[in-house]
Amino acid sequence: MAQRRFRRRKDARPGEITAAAAALFAEKGYAATRVDDVARRAGVSKGLMYLYFRTKEELLKSVIRSFIEPRIEALRQRIEEPELSAEEFLRGPFLQFIRALPNSPVHVIVKLMVTEGPRHPELVAYYWNNVVSLGLDTLRRLLQRGVDNGEFRSSALQEFPHLMIAPVLFAVLYSSLFGKHEKLDTDRMFAEHVGILIESLKRDPRRGDTG
Amino acid sequence: MAQRRFRRRKDARPGEITAAAAALFAEKGYAATRVDDVARRAGVSKGLMYLYFRTKEELLKSVIRSFIEPRIEALRQRIEEPELSAEEFLRGPFLQFIRALPNSPVHVIVKLMVTEGPRHPELVAYYWNNVVSLGLDTLRRLLQRGVDNGEFRSSALQEFPHLMIAPVLFAVLYSSLFGKHEKLDTDRMFAEHVGILIESLKRDPRRGDTG
DNA sequence: TCTGTTACTGACCCGTTGGTCAGCAAGGAA
DNA sequence: TTCCTTGCTGACCAACGGGTCAGTAACAGA
Numbered sequence A, B: 001m002a003q004r005r006f007r008r009r010k011d012a013r014p015g016e017i018t019a020a021a022a023a024l025f026a027e028k029g030y031a032a033t034r035v036d037d038v039a040r041r042a043g044v045s046k047g048l049m050y051l052y053f054r055t056k057e058e059l060l061k062s063v064i065r066s067f068i069e070p071r072i073e074a075l076r077q078r079i080e081e082p083e084l085s086a087e088e089f090l091r092g093p094f095l096q097f098i099r100a101l102p103n104s105p106v107h108v109i110v111k112l113m114v115t116e117g118p119r120h121p122e123l124v125a126y127y128w129n130n131v132v133s134l135g136l137d138t139l140r141r142l143l144q145r146g147v148d149n150g151e152f153r154s155s156a157l158q159e160f161p162h163l164m165i166a167p168v169l170f171a172v173l174y175s176s177l178f179g180k181h182e183k184l185d186t187d188r189m190f191a192e193h194v195g196i197l198i199e200s201l202k203r204d205p206r207r208g209d210t211g
Numbered sequence C: 001t002c003t004g005t006t007a008c009t010g011a012c013c014c015g016t017t018g019g020t021c022a023g024c025a026a027g028g029a030a
Numbered sequence D: 001t002t003c004c005t006t007g008c009t010g011a012c013c014a015a016c017g018g019g020t021c022a023g024t025a026a027c028a029g030a
Helices: A013-028 A035-042 A046-052 A056-079 A086-100 A106-119 A121-148 A162-178 A186-202 B013-028 B035-042 B046-052 B056-079 B086-100 B106-119 B121-148 B162-178 B186-202
Strands: none
Touching (some): A035 A046, A056 A106, A106 A162, A106 B106, A106 B162, B013 B035, B056 B106, B086 B186
8 A cells, every 4th residue: 555654764864863852952951851752753763863873972962063063164254354343343243143142042052061061071172172262262363453453452351252252151041041030131231241341442542551 | 796887867967968969969960960879978878868858859959958048148148238339349249259159169059050940940930039139139239329329320230230240150160161171260350350340330420321 | 675766778669761673664676 | 576775663671760668777765
């Protein structure tokens, strides 16, 4: 009766499984998600999972990479927007970028890194090399450009660009934890944050000290 | 032969068990910690655990409460230091307070809330009521005092006092995740942060607008 | 020393879950 | 139609871990 019981689609499977896993990991966390749950949501059997991913941990790594890798290039390209001043860059592309993060699937990665990172050091190293240190370098270079062309004074922010993105991490986790108790207007909060940073960088140009 | 195989110390047990659990939860996370591990570290049998805590989740709640409750009163008292100006308060007790957090056991709570919160809503509500909203209110009142006595201009920080403590959450998680890759000088970073905040609050007193 | 009470033990139970594998069915080739 | 390859299934296994409980040892009172 040729009743198609399943389809043979080798190429599409890894992506579908990874997407299903990402959704469930975000919902319930890695440990509380059963491999069988992922299989069901992806519309395959549990056995098939192990033809594409050696272990559950392998699946986790794949989820993380699938989120990061497509974005690395975008991040790299944002570094160089030479026609903008440093301030324009911060008020424009930078603000736009961080505003998009809390509503993007990136929050899945943040939560997974925080919850599972300690038990998967090679994942942490991967994230560090490909996202964190890259992002921090970008910010440092941007601040240096502002100093070089006289827009900004030299500032401790060059040593601690972390302060520029701390509110993003905060907002992602805060909303996910306390969203039921307080709805954060992250758009306005980030705009205020960028405003504070810029005015701190521009303030009092007469003592444009070098140290 | 009267060989003492164990001791009967009903009063001391809960505290010892909670302390052992806190240490292990911080090390390995809640899900990855076995009740038997906690029992061994506390020097008791697994069975005894269930005489003092009905379930593993009860034990988690007890750990969280044991960290928070002794600190609530201290937090409350910091609200009122009337002999200091708002700026002096921020540069003094406030900075001192947040500087102490990354090296204190509080980071255990932060990690546990982030990792386990989503699956324990009543724990989140408890933390919200007793820590978060209390702390935010305190900061708002402090800023208002600064505005009232002319030190500060009115600012969007009154709506987003979250920005004042975002770097703390960031530093705690960042150090715990990436400590091996970068050692953050949180003392200096926080000092810089407070400096930026205060100068933002004091800047340009002529347009001391009310909105 | 006997007895009752209770803090405590540790072997056991059993549902859960990561991982396996024998076999089946969907194509392609001839 | 037949045969081969291979994507795929789902019943199964073994280990793990939360939770139980029958029994034991520590004290107290008499």
